[in-house]
Amino acid sequence: MNKSDVTKFKKFIDNDNNFFTVNNVLTAVINKDVVYCTEKRSWISYSQSEQEEIVSIIKKVLTGKIGKVLTEYEFPITPEKKNVSQELLMNMKISQFEDDDLNEIFINKIKDGVKTDGAYTVLSVNFTISVYDKNADHSDEVSFVVTAFCPIKLRIDGFIYNDESNTVEKKTSTDRILEQASDGFMFPTFTDRQEDVNHVMYFSKNAGKPNVGIIENVLGCKYIMSSEQQKTHFWGMVANVLGEDLNYDMIVNINEKLSDLVQASEGLKEAREIDCADIQHILEKCDVPKDKLDDFGKIYDKVMSSRYSSFIAANVCDEKVNIKFGNSSLKIDYKKAATALDVQMVNGRKCLVFPLDSAEISVLGIDTSVNHSLNV
Known part of the structure; x- marks a missing residue:
């Protein structure tokens, strides 16, 4: 269904x-x-x-x-x-x-x-x-x-x-x-x-x-991992293989490819599943080197057993990208995450900069405007 x-x-x-x-x-x-x-x-x-x-x-x-x-x-x-x-x-x-x-x-x-x-x-x-x-x-x-x-x-x-x-x-x-x-x-x-x-x-x-x-x-059925477990396993394997190459842009890019896959399969009778080959194809489209793609296949076989042979695509990606830094966090649409944010030095400090199309914003549901003299 x-x-x-x-x-x-x-x-x-x-x-x-x-x-x-x-x-x-x-x-x-x-x-x-x-x-x-x-x-x-x-x-x-x-x-x-x-x-x-x-x-x-x-x-x-x-x-x-x-x-x-x-x-x-x-x-x-x-x-x-x-x-x-x-x-x-x-x-x-x-x-x-x-x-x-x-x-x-x-x-x-x-x-x-x-x-x-x-x-x-x-x-x-x-x-x-x-x-x-x-x-x-x-x-x-x-x-x-x-x-x-x-x-x-x-x-x-x-x-x-x-x-x-x-x-x-x-x-x-x-x-x-x-x-x-x-x-x-x-x-x-x-x-x-x-x-x-x-x-x-x-x-x-x-x-x-x-x-x-x-x-x-x-019910006599074979248990499928929960959505949280699937997400933890998926990104854990990706992080293990890519190491330092798993930067901000790469995470957003992978998430975007997964989200596109979910949207393309919305009319299917069953939730879209992805196996090792599907994930390797996604990583390849994100310009992951071939040797690391082969490493991913080995880790996949080791982590995933016959009991858990695949993931549900919707369970391992997010419509919103949640970015945490220090005691703060920012949630942004994944389609804007790759291009809307920038890291700049402001007053001698490294800052995450989010450009505004206008000075009008909403705070706690209240429409207001940004004070132009506010320091970042």
């Missing part, structure tokens, strides 16, 4: 949409290795406010940047061996949570495979959307399973308004609040208005700390 696919799909997720029907909701509270309760309920048994909250959770699991917060995983399948997790999800999708034995297997798989610091609630929703096929002039009913993992936090402090006594007083009761989903997934994916049962979309609120247990143990 690309950005367009996700955006179009989320438009279906609306309780007032006649093409969207929730069949059943499966919930469970899990703390470490214990399942405290499991419940399957029909959609009509929930109040309207509860339904609205559940719909918002579904949308949350489908919100975020593709390749960072949202990552599409392919189920690894061989002719000799089926993917057990994919089979289970397919059966859950078809049964619409009406099979109690399947529900128990699903929840126990989560209990055994997911490790967290505290208690959490599994909220799994089985819903159907009607997809109109204009070529066949009819609608197809497609079922989906969206599962959210919501941490449970104890709320025991703070003041409340007591409407019975009409006073503001210390809160004395203990509430166990379900926080926003920290992780989740949707099966199957939805590409070009068609279901794709060979892929699953994984959501992680913290792109830098995905729950590997969900990806590998529950």
Whole structure:
């Protein structure tokens, strides 16, 4: 699923949409290795406010940047061996949570495979959307399973308004609040208005700390490095090979080539991946000598294993170049970074100079002008 696919799909997720029907909701509270309760309920048994909250959770699991917060995983399948997790999800999708034995297997798989610091609630929703096929002039009913993992936090402090006594007083009761989903997934994916049962979309609120247990143990997929890890590995390898040649202009040039690649691939169904050959080609276009290109290939093979064979291009570049110097920092569009900045000696000090097209600037959102007598 690309950005367009996700955006179009989320438009279906609306309780007032006649093409969207929730069949059943499966919930469970899990703390470490214990399942405290499991419940399957029909959609009509929930109040309207509860339904609205559940719909918002579904949308949350489908919100975020593709390749960072949202990552599409392919189920690894061989002719000799089926993917057990994919089979289970397919059966859950078809049964619409009406099979109690399947529900128990699903929840126990989560209990055994997911490790967290505290208690959490599994909220799994089985819903159907009607997809109109204009070529066949009819609608197809497609079922989906969206599962959210919501941490449970104890709320025991703070003041409340007591409407019975009409006073503001210390809160004395203990509430166990379900926080926003920290992780989740949707099966199957939805590409070009068609279901794709060979892929699953994984959501992680913290792109830098995905729950590997969900990806590998529950979904049965091969974990892909987080966006932060990819960026660290990528630039670490580049710095290792280029050494002192990795100056300001080179960094901006590489980032620009990567950003151009991302923009050129925005219409693709999946996030654009880059492997060793792609990176070597980018470095070659940045005039990196051939001997260093060969060195990069050796380091790539050493650092990257079969588990991590490629990077997602959008994860290793930035739209803005963040420049830090001393206790200060400057963020600038990468297209302007190579030409807009200059290093000059001002009053005997080396300074980073940023030319202004006019004296009008904005400070803390307030339009103002630069004092021409201000020393740099």
